[in-house]
Every structure is written in C-alpha cells, then in structure tokens.
Amino acid sequence: MSKNIYLSLLIMALTIYAIRLLPFLFIRKPIRNRWFRSFLYYVPYVTLAVMTFPAILTATDHVAAGAAALIAGLIVAWITEDLFAVAISCCAVVFIVGLIL
Amino acid sequence: MNTEGKKKKVPHSAAGWFAYGLRNGIPICLGYFAVSFALGISARNAGMNAVQSFVMSLTMVASAGQFAAINLIAAGAGIFEMITTSVIVNLRYFLMSCSLTQKLDPKSSPLHRFLLAYCMTDEIFGLSVSVDGYLDPRYTYGITAVSVSGWCAGTVLGVLMGNILPSWASNALGVAMYGMFLAIIIPPAKTNHFIGGLVAVSMLASWLFSVIPGLKDISSGFRVIILTIVIAGIAAALRPREDGEEPVEGSLEEPLEKPVEELLEKPLEKPVEGSVEELIEESVEESIEGSGEKSAEKGGRS
Known part of the structure; x- marks a missing residue:
C-alpha cells in the first residue's frame, strides 16, 4: 500500500512539474506577437483578481470577517503598496472581527 | 519590517x-x-x-x-x-x-x-x-x-x-x-485605470461564476483558467502593449511603433546562413535589441 502511495505521488508530482516546466523550455525568446505578449502581461492581474474574489469571503468562518479583510486589504494596498503590511492588516482585521462576533 | x-x-x-x-x-x-x-x-x-x-x-x-x-x-x-x-x-x-x-x-x-x-x-x-x-x-x-x-x-x-x-x-x-x-x-491600478478596470471586471466575473446555476458547478481551477483566458485575451485585444510602456491614457503612439519594429527586425531574420553558432549569436543579438535598454542596464547576470 505505502509503495503504491509513493508511486502515485511520483506520477502526479512529475505531471505537475511538467506542466510548469514546458513553457520555460519552449518559450526561450521574447514573444514577438503583440497580442500574445499583452495577453501574458494581463494574465497575473486577472488570475489573482479571480482567485481573490469571492474566495476571500469564505476563507474564514464569517463572511463579515472576510469582507472586512477585503476592504482593509484594498485600503492598505492603495496607501502603502507594501505586501507584508497588507497581509498582516488582513489577518489582524479578521482576528478583531472574530473577537466581536 | x-x-x-x-x-x-x-x-x-x-x-x-x-x-x-x-x-x-x-x-x-x-x-x-x-x-x-x-x-x-x-x-x-x-x-x-x-x-x-x-x-x-x-x-x-x-x-x-x-x-x-x-x-x-x-x-x-x-x-x-x-x-x-x-x-x-x-x-x-x-x-x-x-x-x-x-x-x-x-x-x-x-x-x-x-x-x-x-x-x-x-x-x-x-x-x-x-x-x-x-x-x-x-x-x-x-x-x-x-x-x-x-x-x-x-x-x-x-x-x-x-x-x-x-x-x-x-x-x-x-x-x-x-x-x-x-x-x-491594487497598486498598479492606481496609475493605470485600464488595469483597475480589468481587476474589477475579473472579480465581478469570478463572483458571477460562483452564483449563477450551472456556472457555479465549474471547479475553481477551471474557473481561473476560463476567466483568465477570456478576460486577459479581450484585454490584450483592446489595449495591446509595447515593451516598457508606461501607463499612458490614449494610444496615439502605438500605430507608429509597430511598423518600425517590424521593419527593423525582418531584415535581420532573413539573411541567415552558415553555422549553428552564428545562428545562435544572431538570435541572442536580436533578442537583446528586441528588449531595448532594460537588458543593457541589467546585463552581466547569468
């Protein structure tokens, strides 16, 4: 059984690594196609926005705490632009809202 | 900190x-x-x-x-x-x-x-x-x-x-x-309103995908892929970018830059003959030129 688990892990880990590696192997030069280059430039913004909302609302036990963290994160990100400050603010807000509720 | x-x-x-x-x-x-x-x-x-x-x-x-x-x-x-x-x-x-x-x-x-x-x-x-x-x-x-x-x-x-x-x-x-x-x-959205809009549209679409019957059955992994391809694809068509482009309202300079870039690069690519080493050298030179001054400043790393 445990040998099977390691074999399964190996297969899936290699699959996941291959997905991550292939673009690095095949895209070696700056991409000329203007649309594709622009597309890749916009990818992180869309991806991270899609992953943040509405998932942040259900990341904690209370929707209100998640919403408060979202608002705090937006404000602190707008003002400080500092990654660590934004992350810690969100955590702190969730903690405080948790104490109140 | x-x-x-x-x-x-x-x-x-x-x-x-x-x-x-x-x-x-x-x-x-x-x-x-x-x-x-x-x-x-x-x-x-x-x-x-x-x-x-x-x-x-x-x-x-x-x-x-x-x-x-x-x-x-x-x-x-x-x-x-x-x-x-x-x-x-x-x-x-x-x-x-x-x-x-x-x-x-x-x-x-x-x-x-x-x-x-x-x-x-x-x-x-x-x-x-x-x-x-x-x-x-x-x-x-x-x-x-x-x-x-x-x-x-x-x-x-x-x-x-x-x-x-x-x-x-x-x-x-x-x-x-x-x-x-x-x-x-968020910080890039402060100066680049297009990115701000993009972020807002992405969040809205993601939320719609989580509430609309049928769409909400799509796994979150797939949701990310579908929305990324569609939204970033449309964004790239609406507002294509040049390398090192600063967030500028309007896009008057863009129609000029593309033909110039093509004119410069096409002649370089065609007369290719000789050894593999020459080919590689040429493609390296090309990509350096293609990426502009940034590579000159940050050069020397490996």
Missing part, C-alpha cells in the same frame, strides 16, 4: 534579491501554513502518514492539486486518471509559466528555467511577476525557500496533530494570501 518604509526598495545584488524574497515570502508562508495544515488533516484521513505527506508537499507545492491527489490516492485511482486529473487541476500553472518566461533575461542560465518551474505557485508567481524589469531568479528562490518551508511544516503538523490549530488562528492566517494578492494587483 518597520524599517522598510513605504516605498518599494529594490535590491542591487543577487544576495539582496534573495533576502528580499525571504522577507516577502513570510506572508505566503503564513498563508501556506494554514492551508497546508488542512491539507495534512485530509492526507491523514486518506491514510497517508507524515513522511508521505511531507514528500507530497515538497514535490507538488500545489494546493488544489494536492487535495485532488489525496482524493485520487484515497480512491485508488489508476495512472491515467491521476495524470489527466493532475493536468486539468494544475493547468493554470502552464499559463503562469508562459507569463513568467517574458520576465526572464534571455541571457540568464538555462538552469534557472528548471528551478523556476518548480517555484510556480499562484502566490510565488504573483510576487515574481510583479518586479520591475527583468526578474532576478534569486528573488523567486528566496520567496520559495520561506513559503515551501511553511507549506511542508503545515502539512506534517496537520497529519501529526490533526485539528489542533485554534479556529481564530486558522481564520486569521487564511486571509494572509488574499491580502498579498491585493497588494500585487
């Missing part, structure tokens, strides 16, 4: 970039710890021990991917099913890797490509891609060293200790990663 000040300080050495990565990796580490703790609990319920779970977290570093992996192992799935499910659940990393190739100095060592591929998670990618100019891979390695430590530690503790993390702690830690995402996508 208080000494860092408000403005982004950019390191000037490889060691500096690594240290900067270690520091910026801390929020990811906290978020990963909370998520991987839950992952460890699932792994234990599926009959996996601490060593197996540790190996899994170290080799995969993929949240949804690992939850899928645990389910597949618990269900005794076959090889074909394991491979296809892994491909589908983790397909977004393919897009992220594509995107990050454009942040690499063409002159940097090929070894970095193999190492960076390992580092492509949502969060580490998000940080790496947000640096100005070319990415120094050591920055990504610094982030990864801290984050993956948290990821593996959380997994093992989850297996060993089960549900011991108090809910207030897991709640608080659970939003750290989202805060980080906001820190990446």
Whole structure:
C-alpha cells in the first residue's frame, strides 16, 4: 500500500512539474506577437483578481470577517503598496472581527 | 519590517534579491501554513502518514492539486486518471509559466528555467511577476525557500496533530494570501485605470461564476483558467502593449511603433546562413535589441 502511495505521488508530482516546466523550455525568446505578449502581461492581474474574489469571503468562518479583510486589504494596498503590511492588516482585521462576533 | 518604509526598495545584488524574497515570502508562508495544515488533516484521513505527506508537499507545492491527489490516492485511482486529473487541476500553472518566461533575461542560465518551474505557485508567481524589469531568479528562490518551508511544516503538523490549530488562528492566517494578492494587483491600478478596470471586471466575473446555476458547478481551477483566458485575451485585444510602456491614457503612439519594429527586425531574420553558432549569436543579438535598454542596464547576470 505505502509503495503504491509513493508511486502515485511520483506520477502526479512529475505531471505537475511538467506542466510548469514546458513553457520555460519552449518559450526561450521574447514573444514577438503583440497580442500574445499583452495577453501574458494581463494574465497575473486577472488570475489573482479571480482567485481573490469571492474566495476571500469564505476563507474564514464569517463572511463579515472576510469582507472586512477585503476592504482593509484594498485600503492598505492603495496607501502603502507594501505586501507584508497588507497581509498582516488582513489577518489582524479578521482576528478583531472574530473577537466581536 | 518597520524599517522598510513605504516605498518599494529594490535590491542591487543577487544576495539582496534573495533576502528580499525571504522577507516577502513570510506572508505566503503564513498563508501556506494554514492551508497546508488542512491539507495534512485530509492526507491523514486518506491514510497517508507524515513522511508521505511531507514528500507530497515538497514535490507538488500545489494546493488544489494536492487535495485532488489525496482524493485520487484515497480512491485508488489508476495512472491515467491521476495524470489527466493532475493536468486539468494544475493547468493554470502552464499559463503562469508562459507569463513568467517574458520576465526572464534571455541571457540568464538555462538552469534557472528548471528551478523556476518548480517555484510556480499562484502566490510565488504573483510576487515574481510583479518586479520591475527583468526578474532576478534569486528573488523567486528566496520567496520559495520561506513559503515551501511553511507549506511542508503545515502539512506534517496537520497529519501529526490533526485539528489542533485554534479556529481564530486558522481564520486569521487564511486571509494572509488574499491580502498579498491585493497588494500585487491594487497598486498598479492606481496609475493605470485600464488595469483597475480589468481587476474589477475579473472579480465581478469570478463572483458571477460562483452564483449563477450551472456556472457555479465549474471547479475553481477551471474557473481561473476560463476567466483568465477570456478576460486577459479581450484585454490584450483592446489595449495591446509595447515593451516598457508606461501607463499612458490614449494610444496615439502605438500605430507608429509597430511598423518600425517590424521593419527593423525582418531584415535581420532573413539573411541567415552558415553555422549553428552564428545562428545562435544572431538570435541572442536580436533578442537583446528586441528588449531595448532594460537588458543593457541589467546585463552581466547569468
């Protein structure tokens, strides 16, 4: 059984690594196609926005705490632009809202 | 952390970039710890021990991917099913890797490509891609060293200790990663209103996908892929970019730049003859020219 688990892990880990590696192997030069280059430039913004909302609302036990963290994160990100400050603010807000509720 | 000040300080050495990565990796580490703790609990319920779970977290570093992996192992799935499910659940990393190739100095060592591929998670990618100019891979390695430590530690503790993390702690830690995402996508939106609109549209679409019957049955991994391709694709058609373009309202200069770029580059490509070495040299020169002054400033790294 445990040998099977390691074999399964190996297969899936290699699959996941291959997905991550292939673009690095095949895209070696700056991409000329203007649309594709622009597309890749916009990818992180869309991806991270899609992953943040509405998932942040259900990341904690209370929707209100998640919403408060979202608002705090937006404000602190707008003002400080500092990654660590934004992350810690969100955590702190969730903690405080948790104490109140 | 208080000494860092408000403005982004950019390191000037490889060691500096690594240290900067270690520091910026801390929020990811906290978020990963909370998520991987839950992952460890699932792994234990599926009959996996601490060593197996540790190996899994170290080799995969993929949240949804690992939850899928645990389910597949618990269900005794076959090889074909394991491979296809892994491909589908983790397909977004393919897009992220594509995107990050454009942040690499063409002159940097090929070894970095193999190492960076390992580092492509949502969060580490998000940080790496947000640096100005070319990415120094050591920055990504610094982030990864801290984050993956948290990821593996959380997994093992989850297996060993089960549900011991108090809910207030897991709640608080659970939003750290989202805060980080906001820190990446919001600041550029201040000066570039198109990106601001893009972020808003993306969030709205994501929310619609989570409430509309039918659409909400689509797994979150697929939702990310579909929305990314559609929205970023439309954005690229509406507002194509030039290299090093500053956020400028209106796009009067764009129609001029494209023909010039093509005129310059086409003649270079055609008269190619002779040895492979010459070919390679030429393509290197070309890519240096293509990426403009940035590469000249940051040259000399490998």
